[in-house]
Amino acid sequence: MPSDSRLHALDGLRGLAVFLMMEQHIGIWLWRVPAGGARQHPGLVAFNALGGLAAPLFITLAGVGAALMIARARGPVDRTLVTRGLWLMGFGYALNLMTPHWFGPLSWFVLHLIGLGLATTPLWRRASTPRLLLVAATLVAATTAAHVWLRTPLHLGFSVMNNHARPGGVLRLALVEGHFPALPWLAVFILGLVAGRDVVAGRRGAVARLALILLAVGASLGLLGRALPLRGADIDDPLLRGLWLRLVRVHLDFYPGHLPIVALLAAAALLLVYLGLAPRVRGWLDARSPAVTLGRASLTLLIVHVVLFHEGGRALGLYYGLSATTTLLIIAAWTALCVLGTRAWQRRGYAYGAEWALRRLAG
Template identity: 30%
Template sequence: MTVEQGTRPPAVRSRLLGVDAARGLALLGMMSVHIIPAITDTGELSAARLIASGRSAALFALLAGVGLALATGGRTPLRGRPLLGASVGVVLRALLIFLVGLCLGALDSGVAVILAYYGLLFLVAIPFLGLGARVLLPLAATWSAVAPLLSHAYREGAPPASYDVPSLDSLSQPGDLLRELLVTGYYPVFPWMAYLLAGLGIGRLALSSTRVAATLLAGGAALAVAAWVASMILLERGLEHLESAGLGGHPASPVNFGEHVLNTSFYGTEPVTSWWWLVVASPHTATPFDLFHTIGTSAAVLGLMLLIAARARGVIWPLAAIGGMTFTLYSLHVVLLSGPIPGGEPNAYLIHVAIVFAVAMPWRAFIGRGPLEALSAALARQARELVAPGRSAAPGP
């Protein structure tokens, strides 16, 4: 059971509601990409592909960092034994998310399940939990610029990605699994650390401040536009190099990428046939331009939800209800896709959306945390009490 919202100060309630609402949007966007075809009957890219592809998953990852920041002191990072206790709690939460992700990966859902990557992201975030925004935000920017270059250089000589969804069977080859999770998979943790670092930095800000929320909205939108426009300008010179270099066996979709290169999903990484691939801002490429663009869109969405939460709580409460239990609802969504309501069913997306609202709203109103969230919180609480008895971390979303 979560602490009742009514017992928290209004600023804290609005902050948590805004963060949860942004997380709810991320879940709905990811669900749309999983279910709605990328190409419409008329041969055009679908709205789900144009709006949500790459951006929803990035928002999900950035908000993981925000949540970790709020759970480890908010504006004032924990220190000493409380930080150690919180870190041990993060380890247990990460292991739970990782194992659930591997179990879901064994299902025939057609989804590149993010949870195993998400769990590893939590683990690698631990050394950064004691840092403040003044360090984390520049570090996120540096990581966004440098990590993709290092990843590209490494993958030029590395075995090709399998594009398998991590599952329990993957544990039989731990080296291959770790390489896929870190560098070559659908949501490669090494470059994706940029999202977590940015989220941690944002979570260290005064999120209950209207000025901060407005800055996130305006600054994020400006960053997103700047990265996209810069990519377009560079592609005017680089597209011919990309066309001549080709994909090198990379399963980009749709295949006719020349006409829609900035809206083509690349399944986690850009091809390594040319260094010019690093200038694209296309979804799931983890290039510098992709990372800066999606960090910008994620910050803008969070800022907008925080502004709305401070003025019209009732408007976004249903979204926040979903966002408060995304671990449970994402898992339910994957299970439903694996059999009961597959993506090919008529109106499948609307049915999935209706189910998550029908589950989340009464559960959030009368119970609180979702079942997987409650288990995760209980593990973290036990770890904190074991390491730092009587000292609790700041309430997270």
């Protein structure tokens, strides 16, 4: 059973995830890319790129957290998991309505996916670990098959990911072509559930082994695509061409999520869990640590920063309107404000935030 310090470590990882998400979003939404292109600012581009790990880390940590919740429950837990999952999906749809310039009313984002993961955890928690790994592998394989069958573009734009008017409607977004659809991202949640079992049992090394296996799979497929002379243009059949490219090309934007990049991102998230649970790291963290307070308020910060900087930035004419230096200063100032604010909020138990509301609503 994990100790309190381990819980602080997981909160710290949530804090890292929300920081990465906020810095990426603010950097993308406010920065006016110069005429010469983003390559003139490789540091800012690389900094923003780190934010790509935020959502996979959130999803993985949600799975870990579900496993910890099950292990610590003193009574029936299935109803609580389902209720929390459904309410979190409701929060996701509320965020859709608050950000009409980013999402459609029925868009499927990371909150919806995590909510689905929690709501379906009663289906997974009684399965053995090998069976859970088989389920995760099946979901990823089904992703590739669904993409080929639906002729999903190799790169999805917002006009597709937010469009529920196409055949399949909202189910198509939730299952295959949304921002973070169940195929393949529910597999990452399940991998987090597996890792959470290892955390509960004190098998930290097993988390690292799972991460290294995923790293080997993702890297091998990516290297295979580079090593073989075969390219998409060399395959006449469009279905086979699409299948090949989805299996071996590493698309860093992961819209949609293909096998290589999903495996690499899941590996990175699990490695962070492994490192975050190291005894030395746990010893650095307590309830007042900046990363921990950010993590305890991560759902609130996710919602607030999206509304403030995406919708507010548009209303104030700041969207794509600032220099790289000004954008970085805003990121720094906002991060400092969040750290100071959440540290003060910690004394009041994070009362009236989104996390507090979720606990009150769902138990």
